[in-house]
Amino acid sequence: MDLNFTSEQMAFRSEARTWLESNVPSEPLQSFDTKVGFEEHRDWEQKLNAGGWAMVPWPVEYGGRGANLLEWLIFEEEYYRAGAPARVNQNGIFLLGPTIMEYGTDEQKARFLPAMASSEEVWAQGWSEPNAGSDMANIQASAILDGDEYVINGQKTWASRGAYAHWLFGMFRTDPDSKRHHGLTFILCPLDAPGITVRPIEKLSGKAAFAEVFFDNARVKAENRLGPMGEGWGVAMATAGFERGLMLRSPARFQNTARKLVELYRETHAQGELIDASVRDGVARCWMDAEAYALNTYQTVSRMMAGGKIGAEASLNKIFWSELDIKMHELALELLGSRGELLPSAPAAKGVGDWLDGFIFALAGPIYAGTNEVQRNIIAERILGLPRK
Numbered sequence: 001m002d003l004n005f006t007s008e009q010m011a012f013r014s015e016a017r018t019w020l021e022s023n024v025p026s027e028p029l030q031s032f033d034t035k036v037g038f039e040e041h042r043d044w045e046q047k048l049n050a051g052g053w054a055m056v057p058w059p060v061e062y063g064g065r066g067a068n069l070l071e072w073l074i075f076e077e078e079y080y081r082a083g084a085p086a087r088v089n090q091n092g093i094f095l096l097g098p099t100i101m102e103y104g105t106d107e108q109k110a111r112f113l114p115a116m117a118s119s120e121e122v123w124a125q126g127w128s129e130p131n132a133g134s135d136m137a138n139i140q141a142s143a144i145l146d147g148d149e150y151v152i153n154g155q156k157t158w159a160s161r162g163a164y165a166h167w168l169f170g171m172f173r174t175d176p177d178s179k180r181h182h183g184l185t186f187i188l189c190p191l192d193a194p195g196i197t198v199r200p201i202e203k204l205s206g207k208a209a210f211a212e213v214f215f216d217n218a219r220v221k222a223e224n225r226l227g228p229m230g231e232g233w234g235v236a237m238a239t240a241g242f243e244r245g246l247m248l249r250s251p252a253r254f255q256n257t258a259r260k261l262v263e264l265y266r267e268t269h270a271q272g273e274l275i276d277a278s279v280r281d282g283v284a285r286c287w288m289d290a291e292a293y294a295l296n297t298y299q300t301v302s303r304m305m306a307g308g309k310i311g312a313e314a315s316l317n318k319i320f321w322s323e324l325d326i327k328m329h330e331l332a333l334e335l336l337g338s339r340g341e342l343l344p345s346a347p348a349a350k351g352v353g354d355w356l357d358g359f360i361f362a363l364a365g366p367i368y369a370g371t372n373e374v375q376r377n378i379i380a381e382r383i384l385g386l387p388r389k
């Protein structure tokens with residue numbers, strides 16, 4: 001791996017930077033957990049798509065730019081540097097998209113990927129059920145093949161952006177006699193199909209960040225199955241690898257937070273405030289950790305470009321980025337002191353930014369995309385070769 005960028009990569013960076021500078025909205029969009037904000041984010045995605053920046057590593061015919069993964073990392077760095085909006089269709093473009101690319105038929109690729117790149121269709125992830133969270137192999141929602149349709153019954157929960165999404169991808173038990181991770185099938189469901197009810201779940205803020213989805217004899221075309229029937233677990237593990245290890249949380253996100261943390265430290269220091277040496281050391285450590293994560297990702301991507309796959313090490317990444325995110329937000333709140341608790345709209349909130357909001361979301365990092373306890377189990381068994389407990 002060569003740590004220097006080529007002239008083509010530098011030209012790519014400069015093209016992305018120029019486009020983002022003249023197109024990123026000057027005012028932040030409303031939260032995509034509100035109907036208005038959701039539509040604002042879709043408009044932004046359409047602009048990205050029209051500029052050819054919706055999903056840079058995808059093939060051109062599916063709405064991408066045909067770039068490689070290293071260029072994707074470069075684009076992400078520029079995206080965060082420009083303060084561009086969060087991606088409302090992240091479940092689609094970062095998780096399902098790569099899975100369809102690997103397991104989908106040509107018809108499925110042509111049907112779903114361009115509409116995903118433009119966010120004409122926004123996707124929710126339907127893994128969790130009331131009794132299948134960490135223990136995902138306990139999925140009970142069933143899909144029974146009847147002619148050329150699956151008849152689906154059961155419930156999914158905690159589907160992020162499910163309140164407004166158009167489609168949901170999930171795993172369903174297609175063999176009623178099967179147990180655990182056997183007999184499960186990966187199915188793509190239109191959320192407006194008869195028999196599907198979407199009930200928003202609000203956060204304490206009142207915003208509908210999640211949804212629970214009920215299936216009552218809902219009928220979904222069999223052609224919406226992704227990968228072989230009964231082998232959905234293997235397909236879903238590829239999606240989970242993208243989620244934990246690479247696509248969902250690119251290093252640029254954490255490098256950007258680390259940069260803002262260093263700025264906050266400098267401003268606080270310049271105001272003559274006494275800062276505990278442990279906080280100063282913590283800030284330096286976080287900056288180095290974010291850079292180390294970026295270098296590690298460059299290495300993973302180089303390996304993948306040479307034909308390698310991301311495996312159980314995705315679990316190491318997931319623990320690393322989720323714990324780093326919490327550490328950075330804790331340090332920021334320590335630097336801000338009691339001002340850190342002010343709402344951004346409060347008169348004395350100048351310079352406080354959105355650290356508190358970020359802290360609250362960071363706390364969810366060790367839970368979503370598979371809890372960190374479960375990632376530690378995976379590392380123990382599959383990387384360290386320890387026996388199952």
Ligand SMILES: Cc1cc2nc3c(=O)[nH]c(=O)nc-3n(C[C@H](O)[C@H](O)[C@H](O)COP(=O)(O)OP(=O)(O)OC[C@H]3O[C@@H](n4cnc5c(N)ncnc54)[C@H](O)[C@@H]3O)c2cc1C
Pocket residue numbers: 124125126127128129130132133134135157158159160161364367368369370371372373374377
């Ligand atoms: C912000 C956020 C967004 C989410 N978005 C989605 C989404 O879009 N789609 C979706 O399907 N789900 C989503 N989820 C749900 C998430 O995937 C689950 O919360 C997660 O898998 C944990 O499941 P659970 O909540 O049922 O907790 P449980 O599985 O009941 O776990 C409770 C506790 O027990 C621990 N535990 C459980 N089993 C073991 C074990 N074998 N060894 C050690 N410890 C264990 C867990 O680590 C955890 O600390 C989201 C969650 C959050 C917080």
